[in-house]
Amino acid sequence: MRIPPFYKLPSWQRFFSGMVVGGIVSWMIFIYMFGTMHENQTKLIEEQRNEISKYKNTLSYLQEEYKQLNKKNEDQLTIQEVKIKLINPTKTKVELLSIHETEDRLSGDLRSLINKDLETAYGTRDLIKKIIENKTVELNDKSFTFKVREIYFWTTTQITLELKYEE
Incomplete structure (x- = not known):
């Protein structure tokens, strides 16, 4: 090719x-x-x-x-609300309305905590605990005291109380 x-x-x-x-x-x-x-x-x-x-x-x-x-x-956080929770109402046989009124009354007593900064409120937790535990409440013609179980400090402070017969 x-x-x-x-x-x-x-x-x-x-x-x-x-x-x-x-x-x-x-x-x-x-x-x-x-x-x-x-x-x-x-x-x-x-x-x-x-x-x-x-x-x-x-x-x-x-x-x-x-x-x-x-x-x-x-x-600089401040407390905006105080919530009270009562436990042990079945053992004490107290009406729910009375417990609710007591929670409201205690919340009103602790209204001075509102707008306090958390550090100050936490520093006075022992005083708050003693104030609550020394308080006596009359429910159903019986005297009751409170025992503080838990306190949570945050913008909504929650305090859990146990209802006890006064001795």
Whole structure:
């Protein structure tokens, strides 16, 4: 098999040389366009990287400030409500209405705790406990005292009391 002698004809020589020159020119245009596009993408990525690092620094600063504000606010929390819960009513056989009225009365007596900061209220917990335990209540013609079981100090302070016969 033999290659046809097209390389001797000037028209074919121009065609092949045009293909080679066109291939080289198109390759150079491709390399230029790809390089330009790649350079733009690299710039964009670098700008985004800088922006992300700036945002991370801002975020860490804001988070640290947020933690400090939370700590400061937590130190300044105040009591908003005082809830009293009486337990042991079945053993003492006291009416639920009387227990509810007693809880309301005790909540009213401890109203002075409202708007006090938690640290101050927690510091006076022994005094609060003694005030409650020294209180005597008449229910169904019987005298009762209270025994403090639990005191939870938070924005809603909850005090759990046990109802006992006075001795």
